[in-house]
Amino acid sequence: MGVKNRMSGNEAVAHAIRQINPDVMPAFPITPSTEIPQFVSNMIANGEVDTEFIPVESEHSAMSAAMGSEAAGARTITATSSCGLALMWEVLYVAASSRLPLTMTVVNRGLTGPLNINAEHSDSMGARDSGWLQIYAENNQEVYDNLLQAYRIAEHKDVLLPIMICQDGFITSHAVENIELEEDEPIKAFVGKYEPEHYLLKAGETMAMGPYATSPYCMEAKRAQAQAMMNAKKVILDVAEEYAAITGRKYGFFEEYRLKDAAFALVAIGSACGTIKDAVDDLRKHGVKAGLLKVRVFRPFPGEEMARALSHVKAVAIMDRCESYSCNGGPLGSELMAAMYRNKNKAEAINIVYGLSGRDITVNDVKDVFERLKTIAQEGVKDTQYTYLGLRE
Numbered sequence: 001m002g003v004k005n006r007m008s009g010n011e012a013v014a015h016a017i018r019q020i021n022p023d024v025m026p027a028f029p030i031t032p033s034t035e036i037p038q039f040v041s042n043m044i045a046n047g048e049v050d051t052e053f054i055p056v057e058s059e060h061s062a063m064s065a066a067m068g069s070e071a072a073g074a075r076t077i078t079a080t081s082s083c084g085l086a087l088m089w090e091v092l093y094v095a096a097s098s099r100l101p102l103t104m105t106v107v108n109r110g111l112t113g114p115l116n117i118n119a120e121h122s123d124s125m126g127a128r129d130s131g132w133l134q135i136y137a138e139n140n141q142e143v144y145d146n147l148l149q150a151y152r153i154a155e156h157k158d159v160l161l162p163i164m165i166c167q168d169g170f171i172t173s174h175a176v177e178n179i180e181l182e183e184d185e186p187i188k189a190f191v192g193k194y195e196p197e198h199y200l201l202k203a204g205e206t207m208a209m210g211p212y213a214t215s216p217y218c219m220e221a222k223r224a225q226a227q228a229m230m231n232a233k234k235v236i237l238d239v240a241e242e243y244a245a246i247t248g249r250k251y252g253f254f255e256e257y258r259l260k261d262a263a264f265a266l267v268a269i270g271s272a273c274g275t276i277k278d279a280v281d282d283l284r285k286h287g288v289k290a291g292l293l294k295v296r297v298f299r300p301f302p303g304e305e306m307a308r309a310l311s312h313v314k315a316v317a318i319m320d321r322c323e324s325y326s327c328n329g330g331p332l333g334s335e336l337m338a339a340m341y342r343n344k345n346k347a348e349a350i351n352i353v354y355g356l357s358g359r360d361i362t363v364n365d366v367k368d369v370f371e372r373l374k375t376i377a378q379e380g381v382k383d384t385q386y387t388y389l390g391l392r393e
Contacts, residue, residue, distance in 0.1 A: 002180035009172035014039030023074035026054035026065035030084035033107035059084035073199030082109035096131025101154035118358025122322035253302035262291025279366035303339025314377035329386035354389035
């Protein structure tokens, strides 16, 4: 039975780490994820976990150490944000291509510049093609639940890929919310022990780690890595089903909020979805058939499934909390519009960039977007298909 509590998103992550009790945690502090290694190191000092904490000199070193411990057969976790994630860039690709199922909690923060420490998805979205699984949370409860499912997904024999568990900086990481925590023993049984088939310290192991691959072989390795990402789709749903049986909380690739009969819909990731839900509820009271598709899993990208969920909608606004500087909007907009086209979805679609560097999004902002969608449904997209929300012109 769950235990009611109240805590911040970073505390929820630390509580999940305590229950998982990973073998190794290398980390370097960076706002707003600094509290996570701080909480864990306190737990280690108090004897609550026997995780080996490795203080390192940079985030690049943190990911390098995480790779080393995971390759040696130790279940590993780290945490970072923003420029710290960017400093790991080289090693992110190495970890994924080496098929190391380590976990990283990413507290999303805008990348410099200008220098800013607030919520934005440019850090993790910038790493979207590095080969890591990516799962996002709307609130503190979800980041806790997502982390408890992470190792079951990443360590599955058909996957063996690293995974990012993402939450919005300060909005969830530091804000305190009511949360339901699970008892330790059922969670330990659910996560299970890490028993890799291959690891460098295994007696008689013949596997090499990070070798040079010549042209006749490298392409096949990358195709195998891509297949693992495809395999992860089924594993994510299977693990979510098992987790629901324990907790009663159900997860999928995305959440459909009042979407079944919606004529107009927003698609978004993260904490802004709570604001969008409030707007949807209010609009419904006034007869507007508004709905939300909240994206939870971004890698692997469930494009076909999302296009299907939006197939009946007249107009949709795809919301990006980052800018990809492609002159075509953000990454969620680009990928989902492509998926809608491939799946012959006839909904009119626009892409809106919002909330950069922690800029607030209000219920009235969301209502304005739905009002625009009503016009677009009747007249088509007559202005630009890619705009900003809440921008001072």
